[in-house]
Amino acid sequence: MARLVLWDIDHTLISTRGVGRELSAAAFERTLGQPMREQARIDGITEPVIFRETARLHGLTTDRGDFERFAAALAEEHLRRAGELRERGHALPGAASVLDALAAAGVRQVVVSGNVRAVSEIKLGVFGLDTHIDWEAGAYGEDDDLRPALVRLALKRAGVPAGEAVLIGDTPADVEGGHENGVRVIAVATGKSDEAALREAGAEVVLSDLRDTELLVKLIRGDDQP
Structure with a gap:
């Protein structure tokens, strides 16, 4: 896993x-x-x-x-x-369940975001999604302009090799950030990029959303395919 x-x-x-x-x-x-x-x-x-x-x-x-x-x-x-x-905003369907399930499975979770850290913490805190996040090991907008550099920094801070990490995001930029560092990517079509665009970007797995917690945990384990 x-x-x-x-x-x-x-x-x-x-x-x-x-x-x-x-x-x-x-x-x-x-x-x-x-x-x-x-x-x-x-x-x-x-x-x-x-x-x-x-x-x-x-x-x-x-x-x-x-x-x-x-x-x-x-x-x-x-x-x-x-x-x-x-x-006015909301947590996306399935987000809380997946965060909880991964924590229960002993998977460390960090944020790699273009947001600055303070805003990242507020955004997830407002919707109750901050409980399982290791904030010190994440990487944020103030750390670098480019997403691949943020992924690289988070891997370094977490002390985890790329082969033992999975990135979950909604844009081709997330896919690029992961792949430039040898990280497997699960893309979700919950933003402006549709499933076809995310597949074209090269994501290993593309899902419509985060609703299927069991499937997501299996995919993160690497022992199932959609």
Whole structure:
């Protein structure tokens, strides 16, 4: 059985149903002093890249200090509006059951996310999905711009070889991040990428969602196929 599962967050475990964009817009205006009229592409992209490219769409050039201020403001906005996030967003079907089942089976679980760590913790905490996560061993948006580097960092922090890990995510970028590090990928078509796109990206397994807990645990063990 795999010793480690690397979880993506947005559209894999949860959906913010538009609240996330509103919080990003509030943090953007607080940081750069002007409203966020549009946002750069976000699916599979890390927070520092989204911030930098969004600022560029507004004719602004930013540096690391700007991003750090944005990240702090973003975490504050998530805390301030946690109740609204809980009310309007939701944990995706099957997420809680799979997290519980893997913990019961002794599988270590970490987050590999383009979100910064503070926001990752708030998002999963709001929906009660944070109990089984080893936060210290994860990798987050403030750690690197590129997802493959985040996967590599999480493997190093967890002290687990790639062959004993499985990544679960919803975008071709998740598949790329896993495969560049020799990690098997289970992709779920719960975001904007459909099953065909995820298969084309090369995911070893593609599922429609996380609802079938028993199947997922078997797939993570590597002893079954969909």
